[in-house]
Amino acid sequence: MILRDRVAIVTGGATGIGRAIAIKMAEQGANILVSDINEDAANETASHLSSFGVEAAVQITNVTDPKATQAMASRAIDQFGKIDILVNNAGVAGAPGWYERSASTEEDWRFTYQVNVVGSVNAANAVVPHMRKAQYGKVLNLASIAGREGRPSLPHYSSSKSAVVNYTQALAGELAPDNINVNAICPGLLWTPMWEQVGGRYAMNDPQYAGLEPRVVFEKMIAATIPFGTEQTPEDIGDAAIFLCSDEASNITGQALNVDGGFFMR
Numbered sequence: 622m623i624l625r626d627r628v629a630i631v632t633g634g635a636t637g638i639g640r641a642i643a644i645k646m647a648e649q650g651a652n653i654l655v656s657d658i659n660e661d662a663a664n665e666t667a668s669h670l671s672s673f674g675v676e677a678a679v680q681i682t683n684v685t686d687p688k689a690t691q692a693m694a695s696r697a698i699d700q701f702g703k704i705d706i707l708v709n710n711a712g713v714a715g716a717p718g719w720y721e722r723s724a725s726t727e728e729d730w731r732f733t734y735q736v737n738v739v740g741s742v743n744a745a746n747a748v749v750p751h752m753r754k755a756q757y758g759k760v761l762n763l764a765s766i767a768g769r770e771g772r773p774s775l776p777h778y779s780s781s782k783s784a785v786v787n788y789t790q791a792l793a794g795e796l797a798p799d800n801i802n803v804n805a806i807c808p809g810l811l812w813t814p815m816w817e818q819v820g821g822r823y824a825m826n827d828p829q830y831a832g833l834e835p836r837v838v839f840e841k842m843i844a845a846t847i848p849f850g851t852e853q854t855p856e857d858i859g860d861a862a863i864f865l866c867s868d869e870a871s872n873i874t875g876q877a878l879n880v881d882g883g884f885f886m887r
């Protein structure tokens with residue numbers, strides 16, 4: 622129970638990786654505020670979290686709106702009295718309908734940066750004053766292996782995740798004097814609805830994947846790029862998250878941890 626009685630906000634916590642992080646944290650004793658734009662899924666996740674004997678609540682939050690992220694932080698304080706952990710997980714791979722296009726539009730660039738980068742900044746800006754007051758806190762940002770090196774086909778997404786890694790380092794330096802750790806995780810290849818769409822984009826753009834089903838693209842990419850030869854799971858990311866947000870990792874800050882089966886060894 623390495624997070625017993627901690628309070629964590631997980632943005633985009635209703636589904637996918639965010640949900641798995643929230644579950645892993647609840648298993649370790651943390652109370653959770655599930656923050657998302659998907660109300661039905663957020664409610665379902667929160668009621669599942671309660672089955673671990675912790676307190677869970679939902680705050681509908683669009684992270685691109687600074688007023689909404691301020692309301693998210695206030696809700697956590699009202700409900701739980703403190704905020705120990707912020708997980709900036711909410712993310713998108715493009716503007717609505719991006720996967721039907723073969724090239725990135727200006728709207729893809731704007732929308733993706735707005736959610737992945739500015740959304741993380743908004744949430745941190747809302748939460749950090751409370752952490753500073755407590756002289757304690759953990760901020761964890763979800764980047765991607767796409768942020769380690771520009772990937773073809775999704776330039777707007779790759780560069781937004783690179784910005785998340787850079788922001789992690791900048792914020793870590795700024796907040797270290799207040800005993801606040803800031804780290805990132807770079808997930809590898811996970812078979813989620815997001816990757817199903819990514820696979821479709823590769824099949825559209827890359828001749829070696831032309832005409833293949835997204836799952837086949839996914840498997841071929843794993844075989845070609847991942848030394849362990851296996852896909853990663855939301856639970857893998859959750860395991861890394863609980864470590865980085867625990868006091869076991871109190872001397873780790875400004876780092877981006879690849880959880881990618883060896884895809885990148887740097």
Ligand SMILES: NC(=O)c1ccc[n+]([C@@H]2O[C@H](COP(=O)([O-])OP(=O)(O)OC[C@H]3O[C@@H](n4cnc5c(N)ncnc54)[C@H](O)[C@@H]3O)[C@@H](O)[C@H]2O)c1
Pocket residue numbers: 632633634635636637638639656657658659682683684685710711712713736740763764765766807808809810811812813814815816
């Ligand atoms: N799936 C992968 O293979 C993969 C790989 C590397 C990194 N990531 C990153 O991990 C994170 C989670 O990805 P996922 O695969 O679980 O995606 P997902 O689409 O399954 O979940 C994203 C969640 O964020 C929420 N969300 C979207 N926009 C939001 C907004 N403006 N405000 C609040 N919530 C919002 C969605 O409702 C959803 O619940 C993302 O940051 C993603 O970029 C995913």
